[in-house]
Amino acid sequence: MSTAPAVSMEMELTRLFRAPRSLVWQAWTEVDKLQQWWGPMHFTNPRCEIDLRVGGPIRIDMRAPDGIVFPMSGEYEQIVPPERLVFLTSALDEQGEPIFTNRNTVIFREVDGATEISIHTRVIDAKAAAWQYLKGMREGWSSSLDKLEAFVA
Numbered sequence: 001m002s003t004a005p006a007v008s009m010e011m012e013l014t015r016l017f018r019a020p021r022s023l024v025w026q027a028w029t030e031v032d033k034l035q036q037w038w039g040p041m042h043f044t045n046p047r048c049e050i051d052l053r054v055g056g057p058i059r060i061d062m063r064a065p066d067g068i069v070f071p072m073s074g075e076y077e078q079i080v081p082p083e084r085l086v087f088l089t090s091a092l093d094e095q096g097e098p099i100f101t102n103r104n105t106v107i108f109r110e111v112d113g114a115t116e117i118s119i120h121t122r123v124i125d126a127k128a129a130a131w132q133y134l135k136g137m138r139e140g141w142s143s144s145l146d147k148l149e150a151f152v153a
Contacts, residue, residue: 037144046061
């Protein structure tokens with residue numbers, strides 16, 4: 001019997017952006033802006049749909065440089081402009097079923113005209129196959145934040 005390698009079921013990242021909090025908030029909450037930076041470096045988002053309200057859906061298809069599309073769905077749980085976003089995200093398999101589901105909490109703090117973002121992600125449900133995706137969670141978020149940094153600069 002083989003077991004999947006252990007992966008972190010929780011992750012925290014903090015990053016300082018040299019941009020006003022209102023602009024960074026908009027980058028997370030306006031679909032035309034979110035579509036431009038979401039996902040790891042060199043990924044694009046051919047589908048990016050959000051309904052920014054509690055219970056509102058999130059649907060993003062991330063396309064890798066090799067053309068493989070990674071669909072994701074989720075929903076907003078808490079929205080406190082411009083301070084806090086809490087939302088669920090699920091990576092979906094070929095049948096549209098969740099491989100894993102994360103609860104993401106993003107805190108936006110003003111720091112001397114800049115914006116500090118703290119992201120806390122916790123896996124709340126995962127199938128056995130999820131480890132292959134979750135092992136890259138920190139790198140994926142870090143790469144996305146690199147893109148966000150360039151976008152708000």
